[in-house]
Amino acid sequence: MRTTKSIYITLFVTIGLFLSSCENLIEVNENPNSPENVSSNFILTYVLTNTGKVVYSLGKDGSKIGAAMQYMQAGTNEGATVINQYAWTQESWSSYYDYLRNNQLVYENGVRDNNRFFQAISLTMKSYLFGLMTDLYGDIPYSDALKANTGLYFPKYDAQANVYKGILADLKEASSLLSSLEAKDAVSATADVMYKGDGAKWKKFANSLRLRYALRLADKKAEMTALGVNLDTEFKEASTLAFASNADNAAMQFLGTTPDNSNPGGLLNAANPNLLLKPGKTLVDKLVTLNDPRLQRWTNPVQRKWDANVKVVTTKTVTNIFGENFSVVYVPAVASSADTSLYVGLPIGMSVTSAISYNKGNDVATYINERNPYISYIHDRYRKNTDPYAPMDLMSYSEVEFILSEAASLGIFGATDAEGHYKNAIHASMDKAGVFTASSFNFDTYYGQNDVSYTGASNKQERILEQKWISSWFGIQSWFDWRRTGYPTLKTGALAQYGPALPIRYIYPTANLDPSYIVNYNEAVDKLVSTNYVPSGQSKDHHYSKMWLLQGTNKPW
Known part of the structure; x- marks a missing residue:
């Protein structure tokens, strides 16, 4: 060093x-x-x-x-x-x-x-x-x-x-x-x-x-x-x-006054708004199914919506649960395959060509590649220099409650009251996202859904980890949790380079050619364990090799 x-x-x-x-x-x-x-x-x-x-x-x-x-x-x-x-x-x-x-x-x-x-x-x-x-x-x-x-x-x-x-x-x-x-x-x-x-x-x-x-x-x-x-x-x-x-x-919080102290997606760091990134379909569909208001904190509605109830193209103002207004063009749906949701995520692992045209149906208009209006954008706040709902998070109270809940559900470390901590964790996540500023939202109604409540789950650990994954939106701890448990059960797209599995580690930086460094580096690599997803003949310093933490655990796969 x-x-x-x-x-x-x-x-x-x-x-x-x-x-x-x-x-x-x-x-x-x-x-x-x-x-x-x-x-x-x-x-x-x-x-x-x-x-x-x-x-x-x-x-x-x-x-x-x-x-x-x-x-x-x-x-x-x-x-x-x-x-x-x-x-x-x-x-x-x-x-x-x-x-x-x-x-x-x-x-x-x-x-x-x-x-x-x-x-x-x-x-x-x-x-x-x-x-x-x-x-x-x-x-x-x-x-x-x-x-x-x-x-x-x-x-x-x-x-x-x-x-x-x-x-x-x-x-x-x-x-x-x-x-x-x-x-x-x-x-x-x-x-x-x-x-x-x-x-x-x-x-x-x-x-x-x-x-x-x-x-x-x-x-x-x-x-x-x-x-x-x-x-x-x-x-x-x-x-x-x-x-x-x-x-x-x-x-x-980002201060938002100079490029150095601003959100990397804000205009001080990018001359044009970053619209390349789309919310993933896996998460969007889950939040839509649960009628989860955090979806509206994190994503925008589509700009053009397929709709079977309109006969002609009609522009409407859509107001989300937080009072934010969006102009949405409603287009008559002519194909059963059209995703008619107001919030549409991009499917996982698509080719570039498929992603550009996803959900366009019979719309022959030409749009800038990154601006397919039939797919939602990540919320505008991530293209601002600063926003109260886009902080730099190192750790949250919600994560602590999920940890206590999971330990209690597994019967380890003497932890108790798995459901109480689980419920507190979801509530804390929603509070952090400002959900309770919307008077129309009822937490008890949300929690009472069979796909949310602790008692409604046959696999308690999986239920806890699914909600923890949601609450970790754009965070990194969900990846470490998934590696440790295999939950939530996420599937790769057909084009995954080494699939069908998600990567499990970062590859070491390019090795320094000094002999002293090479010896130390090689010793570390030798202790990694290749998996079936590491192609024959490639180094064990691979993003599908198992580090000590995962060796012998049969996790996540």
């Missing part, structure tokens, strides 16, 4: 865009103009905002994971092969290590200044970033990863089990530090763009992450026990200290 000083120019530019004032942030160090002594407040802002952006981009903006979980599909040729057909290639992890190097400075400064708050935040974000990386790739450089200043440029890849062990240990230490804060342990509310210097909320975040990883490792309990990790204790301790409402959510 590189030395720490090479990123400071970028660091100061980035955090300057996110801070409205820095006058109260330079008091931490005697010389705030020296990169050697840069304020931890500045660095913290850089770490938080950039972590938020990278997580947002992993799930949204045409991501691999967003497509794999069938939240969206690409409607034209730009990236369609990668997105719709899972032709995944290498992903760089340099940005993760960039943020981790800076985060390490926050920790070191916290130790130097005896500031337990900074130490705890740094340990939490270290756990978050390393946890994300090992979730994506498998074995990763971890214990020796941030030691370039000692001359260690090619760190070993730690075994995934040991990475998780370290993560849980750091989160427990962070929680302990946050339980003993004193007045001197302060973090600027301006610099802490997520929790405004609220130590109680950081403690809840650390413990919520402990829950996430305890459940993720449930099928590896015996192996973690052999490493000295008691998942039962981790889960039980954390469950009483985790998020308790949406007010605790680990989330940040």
Whole structure:
């Protein structure tokens, strides 16, 4: 990994865009103009905002994971092969290590200044970033990863089990530090763009992450026990200290004033609105069937709707449950195959030609490829520089409730009241989406549907994971949950490059040719297990190979 000083120019530019004032942030160090002594407040802002952006981009903006979980599909040729057909290639992890190097400075400064708050935040974000990386790739450089200043440029890849062990240990230490804060342990509310210097909320975040990883490792309990990790204790301790409402959510809003602090889909980052991405038919059809109002937060109605009840082409104003108005052209339906829904998703894994013409029927008009009006667009808010319903989410109260519900339903970790937590989780997701601003929506009526209620499900875990998948709209945790459980049961399209199965890991970045790096890389790849979807003769460093977390579990397939 590189030395720490090479990123400071970028660091100061980035955090300057996110801070409205820095006058109260330079008091931490005697010389705030020296990169050697840069304020931890500045660095913290850089770490938080950039972590938020990278997580947002992993799930949204045409991501691999967003497509794999069938939240969206690409409607034209730009990236369609990668997105719709899972032709995944290498992903760089340099940005993760960039943020981790800076985060390490926050920790070191916290130790130097005896500031337990900074130490705890740094340990939490270290756990978050390393946890994300090992979730994506498998074995990763971890214990020796941030030691370039000692001359260690090619760190070993730690075994995934040991990475998780370290993560849980750091989160427990962070929680302990946050339980003993004193007045001197302060973090600027301006610099802490997520929790405004609220130590109680950081403690809840650390413990919520402990829950996430305890459940993720449930099928590896015996192996973690052999490493000295008691998942039962981790889960039980954390469950009483985790998020308790949406007010605790680990989330940040885009400011929307410059390209750097705006939604990547907003006009400050794109001269033309991004209409290439369409909501996936799998999710749209599920939400339509359930009459789920979150559909109307996340997608637009079609611009031209096939309708058997009109005789001539008629333009109408459609008002959704939230009072938003859309102009929709109603067209007489002449074919039984026409999708006459007001909300139409793009089927999974279609060819570019098929996607361009999908649901056009006998309409011979020529439309710009990305603007087929018979398919819904993702909601306009994702083409704005900022929107309250399109934040950078790191973790939510809804996820915590789903974790507690699933553990209770499986009878593990001493968790109880599966239905109560399940119901709370759905309610929290809807509240986060602003559903209850619509007076016409009745939650009890929604929950009472046989396809939603906990008691109506023959497979309780599948029911919980289906709703968790919905609630994770454009997020990444649903992919990790699907890998662990096989739920929801998602089917690929006919053109899936290595199908018929969804990918299960990210491929390591392109290997550095230095012999020391190659040795470490090859050792990590050797521990991967090829599946039947990895073509003969190809490297095990493949997006259909199983990392340690999935080996021996028969999951997700």
